[in-house]
Amino acid sequence: MKSFRRLPALAALLLLMLAAGGVVYAQLEGADRGVPPIDSANTLEVTGIRVDVAADTSEKARYEGWRQAQLKGWKALWAKTNGRPQSEAPSLSESALNAMISGIIIEDEQIGPKRYVATLGLLFDRARTGQLLGISGPVRRSAPMLVIPIMITGATPYSFEYRNExxxxxxxxxxxxxxxxxxxxxxxxxxxxxLNPSQTRRPGRGWWRLLVDQYGAADIVVPEVHLRRLYPGGPAIGIFTARHGADNVMLDRFTLRAGNSSAIPRMLDEGVRRLDIIYARALGAGLLKPDPSLITQEPEIVEELEEADDDAVTPISTPIQPVPIGTASSFTIQVETPDAASVGQAELSVSRIGGITSAITTSLALGGTSVMKVTYMGDADALRSALQAQGWNVQGSGSSIRISRGGGGQ
Incomplete structure (x- = not known):
């Protein structure tokens, strides 16, 4: 009987522990997402510079190794930019190199009592180096490409669901x-x-248009890696695939191998570098053009000319709603959105109204009711009348309005 009397207390303690565990899990889940990308628009990078230096002390050997890496890195950068041999690169003083280099990346190093062996990368300041290389400012050649990296381990693909290598x-x-x-x-x-793996397999353009507009892009690239481990902690094989566009077109594929688990990050870095070369090659071949179907275009007003007599014609055009004069007001519009296409159609229909300066979906609910934030140069009565003229059924008053289709179509 004593054990039965303790059940309520034990149950309450168990529920308390589960609740606390849920809070900790939620915190960990939120903290385990997101890796801010490195901003490298103002630098030029050279990697894979190998040095092997012997000196009286380890400090002197390391200093001499870094000094040699600066010179080798400059020659490699000049040769890569100009497409000519490194031997033709102009000679620069040590002080000039020190002024141009903004950072040194240690890819791998081994320091002995009197020897320094390392593989280094160098970051050159674009503004200071550009004149000697014949370039200036950030180089932007392609249209903005939204990156959705997909990783497959076992039989499970994922992208940003949790932080991964x-x-x-x-x-x-x-x-x-x-x-x-x-x-x-x-x-x-x-x-x-x-931005999940299922989205990259969805060919429909409606939802893609919303995504590229949301992230300020014009098209999509999907770099994919299928990671296969032979056994835990042992060798791993990565199959890298370069995909592009809403139709998930494969551009090229290659395979790399890591000797053990600790070498996987380096293998993935090399995979990113090679995928970038594939995308650059596709850009040069004209295969990385933005998809016109991903660009939302406003409908043009077509004017038809009807001949009245031999010397005169009368233009017939679609009437345009007058823009009301008044102060800008914010309105919340609730709209039924059964699918992704209806979201874009609703935004486009509302944005056509004269006096609308912005129409943005702030709360998305596919199969339910989404919320749109609208800025309108006029009062609520004028906005309701304009929405009804667009074929919407309008309910509500003040700054909160609900619209739906049905009955009187557009």
């Missing part, structure tokens, strides 16, 4: 030297919900 590799990739204008989401907030 593939997302980290794309976040630390320095895009200053790339001709592709990558738009790299951090993976926080609503990113995991919108």
């Amino acid at each position: 593939w997302q980290k590799a794309w976040a630390r990739f320095r895009t200053g030297n790339s001709p592709i204008d990558y738009v790299r989401p951090a993976g926080s907030g609503i990113d995991p919900l919108l």
Whole structure:
């Protein structure tokens, strides 16, 4: 009987522990998402500079190694930019190199008592180096490309659902030297919900238009890696695929191998570098053009000319609603959105109204009621009349309005 009397207390303690665990899990889940990408628009990068230096002390060997890496890095950058041999690169003084270099990346190093062996990367300041290379300012050649990195382990694909090594590799990739204008989401907030593996397999343009507009892009690239581990902690094989566009077109594919689990991040970095080369090659071949179907265009007003007599014609045009004169007011419009296409159609229909300066969906509910924030140069009565003229059934008063289709169509 004593054990039965303790049941309510034990149940309450168990519920308290579960509740506390849920709070901790929610905090960890929120903290385990999002990797801010590195801003490298103002730098030029050279990687893979190997040095092997011996000196009286380890400090002297390291200093001499970094000094040699600066010279080798400058020659490699000049040769890569101009497409000529490194031997033709102009000689620069050590003080000039020190002024041009904004950072040194240690890819791998081994320090001995009197020896320094390392693989280094160098970051050159674009403003100070551009004149010697014949370039100036950030280079932007492609249209903005929204990046959705997909990683497959086992049989499970994922993107921003949780922080992973593939997302980290794309976040630390320095895009200053790339001709592709990558738009790299951090993976926080609503990113995991919108940019998921299922979305990359969806060919419909309605939802894609909303996404590229939301992230300020013109098209999509989907770099994909299928990671296969032979056994835990052992070798791993990565199959990398470069995909592009809403139709998920495959541009190229290659395979890399990591000797053990600790080498996987380096393999993924090399995969990102090679995928960037594939996308750059596709851009040069004209295969990375923005998809016109992803650009939402406002309908043009077509004027028809009807001949009245031999010498005169009378233009017949679609009547345009007059723009009301008044102060700007904010309104909340609730609209039924059964699918993704209806969201864009509702925004387009509302934005056509004269006096509307902005119409943005702030709360999205597919299959339910979405909320749109509208700025209108006029009062509520004028806005309701304008919505009815667009074929909407209008309910509500003041700054809160609900619209729906049905009955009197557009």
